[in-house]
Structures are given as structure tokens and as C-alpha cells.
Amino acid sequence: MKTKIYYNNEQFIAGTTLKDMTALEQNNMALHVCTSPDNVINNRKKLAATLQCDVNDLICTEQTHSANFHRATLADKGLGALQQETAIPNTDALYTFEKGLMLCSFTADCVPVIFYNEQQGVIGVIHSGWQGTVKEITLQLFQHLINTEHCNPQDFHVHIGMALSQQKFEVDADVYEKFHRLGYADDFMYYNAQTTKYHIDNQQTVKKQCELAGIPSHHITIDQTCTFLSDEGFSYRQDKKSGRHLSFIMRK
Template sequence: MTTNIYVNNNKFIVGMTMKDGTELEHNNMALHACKNLDYIVENRKKLAASLHYELNDFVCANQTHSDNFHRVTFADKGRGAKQMDTAIADTDALYTYEPNLVLCSFTADCVPVIFYNEVSGLVGVVHSGWQGTVKEITMKLFRHLTQVEQCNPSDFHIQIGAALSQEKFEVDEDVYVKFKNLGYADEFIYLHEGTAKYHIDNQLTVKRQCELAGIPTEQITIDRTCTYLSPNGFSYREHKQCGRHLSFAVRKGVL
């Protein structure tokens, strides 16, 4: 099983599963985009075991490209882990202070944002496709964590996971205008004269949102693997019928 482990220390595990031809459905982790639900459950169980957790420790949301987020408690343990109808509804970001819960986010080209707070122990995941980015889900979440949860933004560490590259993320003027209207994404956009398409760097736009929320630049890391160009990537833009990566964050606790 191919998994990028970005952080694994005495407090946190942060990572992202990748496409793997030796696994069931190429290591697809998504119940909402699969051929065989049982295969996805098996893949998730294998991931859980590799992290020294159980599948019932997973918490998943039904992602809708919204700007909604949810504070996860122990009451949410296991939601969406084995079946979609128990997932947290209409939500694209999860965070928790609770230990030993595996917060999950699913992507195939969209930007996964995985984070932890060194001081409070809070961890979380964000699904930011272009719609989530123009709705500023990441910035809204971190402002909520700063204002409502009383976190210091300088205590956060951010991992932006593999996503569609600027080269492959080409859009028409309607999407370009939405990014332009953000007021801070211009340097992450170029126009391809030959195709009259705009190319946008969604990862760097999300990084800028983190910075605008007060998170120090040096505490933001980006995996520049392109999910379209890499053989280890699931790309919805390349194949509409594709699997999904699972990005995860865990606060370790005494087991």
C-alpha cells in the first residue's frame, strides 16, 4: 500500500494515500466512487492497520464542495468509515481535539489541506477543490479556529497534499473570474494564448489563504505531485471514473 506519511512523531500522524496498482481498485479509498464497496472497506482496513488504528476510528464526511466544517467529537467515531449514509453530511472540513480519531478527506485533483496545532493538539483536514477555494473554506476554517477555538495561528503546521498542477488545471473565463475576484490569486494564474484557457495554481492559492489567516509561511509544506501527471495519482480530470486519495490527520493518544 502506497502512503505518503508527511508527519509521524510522538504527537501526530499526517499523511495521504496514493494510487497503487498492486492494491484492490488501485488503492481507491472512496465509497462514493468505486466499483466494489467491499474492496474500499478492505483498503481502509489495511490503511488503519498500517497506522495502528481500527477502521472504526475513522471519521468521514459527505463532501459537497461546500465551505462547511465540523468539530469532531468521540460521538462521531466511525461515521462514514464503512458506509456512506453514516458520514457527516454536507461538510468539507473536519477538526478535532480528541486523540485517536482518524479524520479523513477524499480527493482526486482537489487540494487536501492537512494540519495540526503543536500547542492545543488540534488536528484537521480540508477538501478544497476550486469551488471550495473560491468559497475560501480554508481561510474561513482557520479564522474560526483562531476566533472561536482561541488557537494561535502561529501554532499551526500545514501540509498541502498532492493535487492537480497548474499546467493541468485549465479553466474557462467563468472560473478565472471567480479566482480573480479573490483579490490575491492573480500571481497564480496565467493565460495560455494558444488555447485561450486560464491555468490556475490551486495549491498556491490555498497556501496564500493559510498565510492570510496568519499561519507562518515556513510552517506550510506543499507536496507538488500532480495527480494528473503522476502514475501515483487519481485524476478526475483525466478519468471521470477514478478512485480517490484519502488524506488523514490523527492526534496520538494513550491507547
């Protein structure tokens, strides 16, 4: 099973699956975009075995580019793991205080965010495509964790996973305006006069949202692998029928 592990210590394991030309459907992990659900379930079972857990430990959501998040409990175990119909609806971020739950986020160019807080024992994943970023899903979730769950922002560690690079993330003026209106994304955009397109660094914008929530910048790491340019990346912009990476974190 082709994976990239970001954290693996006594408390947490986290990482992402990678595109693999030798695997079923190139190691696609998403039931909502696949040739055969059985292939995806097979890939998920292989991942679970690699991580020494069960496929029914996974919790998956129906991602809709919203700013909605959900606190996962043991009752949610297995939702969306084997059937898309049971995925938590209309949700783009998960967090939990429980052990033994694998929180999942699916991307192919969008920004996956994985985080943990050892002091409070909370973990989470966020799916932040450009729509989620302009809706400030990451900032909203961290503000909720700080204000409602009483987490200290200084205690969070955040990993921003592989995504579409600024070079390949070309947009028209309408999307540029949405980022511009955030008031803090201008440093992460440039205009190409030859193509009349704007280029946005979605990863750096998400990092800024983490910082605005009070998370120290030295607690934030970024995987700068471009999903479009890398052979190990699934890219929707490159291929509209692309599979999806699964970014995951589990508290042991």
C-alpha cells in the same frame, strides 16, 4: 498499503494513500465512487492496520464542495468509515481536539489540506477543490479556529497535499473570474493565448489563504506531485471514473 507519510511523531501521524495498480480498485479509498464497497472497506482496513489503529477510528464526510466544517468529537468515531450513508453530511473540513480519531479527506485533483497545532492540540483536514477555494473554506476554518477556538495562528503547521498542477488545471473565463474576484489569486494564474484557457495554481491560492489567516509561510509545506501526471495519482480530470486518495491525520 501504498502511503506517503507527511508527519509521524509522538503526537501526530498524517499522510495520504497513493494509487496502486496492484491493489483492489487501484487502492481507491472512496465509497461514493467505487466498483465494490467491499473493496474500498478492505483498503481502508489495510490502511488502519498499517497505521496501527482500527477502521472504526476513521471519520469521513459527504464532501459537497462547500465551505462547511465540523468539530469532530468521540461521538463521531466511525461515521462514514464502513457506510457512505453514515458520513457527516454536507461537510468539507474536519477538526478535533480529541486523541484516537482519524480525520479523513478524499481527493482526486482537489487540494487536500492537513494541519496540526501542538500548543492547542488541534488537528484537521480540509477538502479544497476550486469551488472550495473560491468559497475560502481554508481561510474560514482557520479564522474560526483563531476567533472561536482561541488558537494562535503562529502555532499552526500546514501541509498542502498532492493535487492537480497549474500546468494541467485549465479553466475557462468563468472560473478565472471567480479566482480573480478573491483579490489575491492573480499571481497564481496565467493565460494561454493558444488554447484561450487560464491555468490556476490551486495549491498556491490555498497557501495564500493560510497566510491571510496569519499562519507563517515557513510553517506551510506543499507536495508538488501532480495527480494527473503521477502514476501514483488519482485524477478526475484524466478519468471521470477515477478513485480517490485518502488524506488523513490522527492525534495519538
